[in-house]
Amino acid sequence: MAVVTSRRGRRTAAPYAFLAPAVLLFSLFILLPVGYTAYLSLRKVQVKGLGLGRGARSEVFAGLENYQRAIADSQLWSGALRVLLYGLLLLPIMLGLALLFALLLDRPRVGLRRFSRISIFMPYAVPAVIASMLWGFLYLPAMSPLNYVLDKLGLPEPNLLSPGSVLFSIVNIAVWGGVGFNMIILYTSLRAISPEIYESARIDGCSELQIALRIKIPLLIPAIVMTTVFSLIVTVQVFSEPLTVRSLTTSVTSTWTPLMKVYRDAFAADDLYSAAATSILLAAITLVLSFGFLRFVQRRAFGEDR
């Protein structure tokens, strides 16, 4: 190893010593588990004879068998399609509202700006499980104010937790939980733009809408890409919301999303090996989807590294 910028020995040792705790914990709790999952995904249990007695069950190499089974599993596919639909609804609605609110907050002449900003951001401080409980109770036909009002008006009452509507109800929980955080990210990016850019546009007679569409949104593209990819990573792993809503309705099955299936396979069905294969597949999809992001972050924030 080359001695880099130092004149004294302790300066070359210092960065390694400072990074040692992080590298150790990172290896133990991130690298090693990833490797272990990959290893498990290639293993299976072989049962000899009747599978009774000691040594009758042993772990052997399985090749890609677990992956083949995972890909052929219709439960996993219907869960994946459900999450795809969930993401196609969630990402545009959540990020669209976040962008709209951020642009409105950044506009001149807006009343109660601080109140709106803090109120919309507040759900960020509510864990997904708690948020799902609050909304879940609001969806319960026996407790929902919506059903109460419709009942008093003599109108038909919807069941927001029925198999046909529960997906949309869960999208709403995620929109509620995520819109404020993304709004703050976009709003802060807008505040970092020099206001002089808009001044000349205003003098030229541009409306606030035109400034938003033609100047602000194009300048926000990097922040929009970043919030999209972060939201995408979270979306693929949706777990807490459907699991909590499941306590209130039978419309959500135990394999409703791929992550719920992984959990069930690993801990309820005791099939660690297919759970491992499924989670590697999920991770691969997430990595493919977010690879563009990594390149983006490196170029934007750490241009000096190249």
Next chain:
Amino acid sequence: MTSTPARRPRPAFLPTAILLIGAVYCLLPVAWVVAASTKAGSTLFTSFTFAPSGSFFDNMGDLSDYGGGIYWRWMINTALYAGLGAALSAGLSGLSGYTLAKYRFTGRSVIFNVLLAGVLVPGIVLAIPQYLMLAKVGLTNTYWSVLLPSIVSPYGIYLARIYAAAAVPDTVVEAARVDGASEFRIFRTVALPMMVPGMITVFLVQFVAIWNNFLLPFIMLADDKKFPVTLGLYTLLNRGATEPALYSLVITGALLSMIPLVAVFLALQRYWRVDLLSGAVKA
């Protein structure tokens, strides 16, 4: 807004109205839980759901009595997991981020890129093997099983590096070095004070992340005395399917669990740097 241009004194109607609708949407479930927590369990299903009643202190008493006061134990556990975990995480991220930003050494970009890739690893790939590995050393179902995996945060290190690069001038580090300060002393007495707003931001982000991480305690813990409040309330909700009386405990418990985090945010909001999260930091 404090200074409104004299020519346009009135706020624009439509933007203000849209933002207020957004605010009402976000406050709606909270308003409901405040109203519902004042109702006796028997009226939960029969009275108009936004109409308050007078049973809040009864509900709180029931909640405190439940399981010998286990709810408060869950709250203390949550404070421990999220508070201690986030503090350790912010410290570790600060030291690592400072090192990655301020030293030039062999392997720097390799280490940084591997850490950054960690941001993209989905939690589930980690949860199962973390459980198996901690089971091998007998640490599952302990406080450590939730605390230890929460300390290292690739995202926190990434944020701390950006902040250190912007907030700590090379010349100051160099001057302290010329004065003969040790490398760790430079970090602790020179760099760290300059990084405080960035560290508060990392602390809050990690605090929310740990508080919000349901999967980890769900997998690791079996003993309800060690549960964080999210997991505890989830088990109550699950049992509520057969014992609806528990629903009013869940509602009161959910409301009380939201207060500390909202309070922490409001208390720290002037110190934390959101621009760090959007990558637009100018220290």
